[in-house]
Amino acid sequence: MGNISFSYIYIDKEPVNLSSELKLSNKNIVFLHSALKQSTAIHHSDNFSKIKATFFHGSRFEKTLCCEQCLTDICQSKKELNDKLTKQKDVASQNIMSKVTVVENVGDKIDNIDDIIFKNSSWFIRGSESLKREKFLACSNEFRCIDGRGMALLTKYSNKNKEQSSRGIFLVMLALAYYLALQQISEELSLMLNDTKNIEKLDKLYTEAATFNARYYFHNPIAFSRYSTFEFWNDIREVYQLEQKNNEVISQLSQVHQILSDAQQKLEQKKAEKRNYCITILGLFLSLLGVIEVIDIILDWIHLK
Structure with missing residues (x-):
C-alpha cells in the first residue's frame, strides 16, 4: 500500500x-x-x-x-x-x-x-x-x-x-483559476447590466473581459502531443464545466456589446438633438437681431423726414 x-x-x-x-x-x-x-x-x-x-x-x-x-x-x-x-x-x-x-x-x-x-x-x-x-x-x-x-x-x-501527482494538482488549480476568473467576469457584467448609465465603466469592463477571453482562455491549453496530460485536462475541464461557463460569459459579453451600442447611439442622438436645438435658438436670436436692425433703420429714416 x-x-x-x-x-x-x-x-x-x-x-x-x-x-x-x-x-x-x-x-x-x-x-x-x-x-x-x-x-x-x-x-x-x-x-x-x-x-x-x-x-x-x-x-x-x-x-x-x-x-x-x-x-x-x-x-x-x-x-x-x-x-x-x-x-x-x-x-x-x-x-x-x-x-x-x-x-x-x-x-x-x-x-x-x-x-x-x-x-x-x-x-x-x-x-x-x-x-x-x-x-x-x-x-x-x-x-x-x-x-x-x-x-x-x-x-x-x-x-x-512527484512529477505525476504535481501535474494533476496543477491542472486542477488551472481549472479553478479559470472558473474563478470567468465567475468574476460574469458577476461584474451582471451588476453592470443593471445600471447602464455609466457607459465608460461598462465599456472598460467589456474590453477587459473580452481581452481576458482572447488572451488567456483556451479550450485546450495543453499541447496535444502530451496526450495523457491532454486527456487529463479534458476530464478536469468537463468536471468544472469550463466550456459552458465560458459560453455563458461570451453570451453576456454579446449582450453588453449590444447595450453599449444602443446606449452610445442614444447618447449620440441626444447630443445631435441638443446641438440642433442650440443651432435653432442661435438662428432665432440672429433673426431677432436682424428684425431689430431693420426697425432701427426704418425709425431713423422716419426721423430724417
Missing part, C-alpha cells in the same frame, strides 16, 4: 513572482500553451508538500491558488480522520476550493488496492464513503476520480519527484 497525502487547494492573496523559468517538480513545463506559460508562475516546497501558482499575470482577473498538504496518515475511521484534520486549523480555515488525495505506487491493478485507500479518499473529499472503487478511471499511469469537490489520484508507480 502506497503512501497517502491529503491536501487542500485554497485561494491565496499573495501572487508568485514571474520567472524566466516555469518549472514543476523541478522540470520545465512543456505541456502548457505558450501564452499561458508567459503569464503563469509556480513555486513549491522542496518536499512538494506545498504548491503555489499564480495564473493570468498582468490581468485584473489574476488568480493565485495554493495546494497545501495537511495530513499524511492512513486513518481507520472517518472520526479519526476528522480529528486529525481539526488540528490543521491554519490550513483548514483558508478559503478552500477543492480537496486532493494522492497515493503513489499502488500497482497496476485497481482490484489489488486496499479498500482503506478508497475510504480515506472518500472521507476526506466527500465526507462519506460514496467514492467507490468503480468510480475511478483507469489510465496509463494512474487511477483517478475527479468531481467538483476534489480529486483522488492513485499513481501506479513510484516517482521521487
Whole structure:
C-alpha cells in the first residue's frame, strides 16, 4: 500500500513572482500553451508538500491558488480522520476550493488496492464513503476520480519527484483559476447590466473581459502531443464545466456589446438633438437681431423726414 497525502487547494492573496523559468517538480513545463506559460508562475516546497501558482499575470482577473498538504496518515475511521484534520486549523480555515488525495505506487491493478485507500479518499473529499472503487478511471499511469469537490489520484508507480501527482494538482488549480476568473467576469457584467448609465465603466469592463477571453482562455491549453496530460485536462475541464461557463460569459459579453451600442447611439442622438436645438435658438436670436436692425433703420429714416 502506497503512501497517502491529503491536501487542500485554497485561494491565496499573495501572487508568485514571474520567472524566466516555469518549472514543476523541478522540470520545465512543456505541456502548457505558450501564452499561458508567459503569464503563469509556480513555486513549491522542496518536499512538494506545498504548491503555489499564480495564473493570468498582468490581468485584473489574476488568480493565485495554493495546494497545501495537511495530513499524511492512513486513518481507520472517518472520526479519526476528522480529528486529525481539526488540528490543521491554519490550513483548514483558508478559503478552500477543492480537496486532493494522492497515493503513489499502488500497482497496476485497481482490484489489488486496499479498500482503506478508497475510504480515506472518500472521507476526506466527500465526507462519506460514496467514492467507490468503480468510480475511478483507469489510465496509463494512474487511477483517478475527479468531481467538483476534489480529486483522488492513485499513481501506479513510484516517482521521487512527484512529477505525476504535481501535474494533476496543477491542472486542477488551472481549472479553478479559470472558473474563478470567468465567475468574476460574469458577476461584474451582471451588476453592470443593471445600471447602464455609466457607459465608460461598462465599456472598460467589456474590453477587459473580452481581452481576458482572447488572451488567456483556451479550450485546450495543453499541447496535444502530451496526450495523457491532454486527456487529463479534458476530464478536469468537463468536471468544472469550463466550456459552458465560458459560453455563458461570451453570451453576456454579446449582450453588453449590444447595450453599449444602443446606449452610445442614444447618447449620440441626444447630443445631435441638443446641438440642433442650440443651432435653432442661435438662428432665432440672429433673426431677432436682424428684425431689430431693420426697425432701427426704418425709425431713423422716419426721423430724417
